[in-house]
Amino acid sequence: MLLWQLLRRLIRQGSLTIVSASGERFVFSGPTPGPTATIRIHDRATQRRLFTNPNLRLGEAIADGTVTVEDGDLYDVLELLMMNLGWTHGGHWLPELYGRLRVLGRRLAQHNPVGRAQRNVAHHYDLSGALYDLFLDRDRQYSCAYYASANDSLDQAQTNKKRHLAAKLLLRPGQRVLDIGSGWGGLALYLAKVAGVDVTGVTLSAEQHKISQERAASEGLADRVRFELQDYRKEQGTYDRIVSVGMFEHVGIGHYREFFAKVRNLLVEDGVALLHTIGRADGPGATNAWLTKYIFPGGYTPALSEVTAAIERAGLYVTDVEVLRLHYATTLRDWRRRFNENRDKVRALYDERFCRMWEFYLAACEAAFRYGGQVVFQIQLAKRQDAVPITRDYIGDWENAHIGHPA
16 A cells, blocks of 8 residues: 555654554554554545645544544654654655645745734634633743753743843833734733833734733733734834744745835834744745644744845844744643643533644644754844844843843
């Protein structure tokens, strides 16, 4: 069978056992030790679909229950597959062809004008707020945390992340800050409390906007922190600092020039901007088909070369770049553990199919950040070369001075 031929060529590390739709057991092992797992395919139609488009069909089959894990857990299966795939398509022509076709069609898939962008955001971020409380940290930071120590808890690592971002923004009391893609408001509130700045957050999620406003009011910061339910492209005025965390992945490659031109337009002459985004180490590509269809429609994680080219065209300086490599894998590990610990509560909110789909999302993304070339870029930008110090010492100095801040 063609699927078995593909797996024999692919598995060079670890061992995968498949119980086929007919009940036969096939073992695919490599010469190098690694994870072991067993899965069962429950019908022949699923077996055929897995061969024709595995990038899409495996996640669908897991969610539908037509593929189940019998030895190990779902992450073991995905880790085994991803560590063998790496940045490739397993050396088989059909997945390679699908990948190339998706690259050719990516501008259409990522076309995100204002109305469509809002619908795409609502698909994911307007789910029940109770869901996010079950696996995120207390502040609902839904982006890569910063693990300064292997012993850091998720909550500590997310506080580290906010402090690290604040240090790079070179904040001074009274400055006006724009947070593009402000989520549930945690970063904006942190910046206002720790640095005494005035923050405007913009989001396209009605659920996030509602909660953000409530948080600002309850913490007595509504006079210095406000949130708008609008597209960043409609924002007017100027800001001393602009920060965007976990939003650029939803911009779409055809809108990069528009994004950075808007940042430049909103930034004062000596201002500083900071972009925190997932990216890919393997060069330009296309988003996984399953992730696009079920989790992040219109989304794309760019190569650094794609981002910097758009920055250059906008007439902005890149004043600092940091690549966070395994921090997001650890973040996703912690999210996945919390999700599974609260699985019964998630099932009560939605159903078992949703649980399987969401676990697949978290586990697949964790494996991608460990083995598939996914990273996080923090890119600092300015209009002027002298807008930031010429050495990076100020970052560590600011962080050290604010360790243990109650915010």
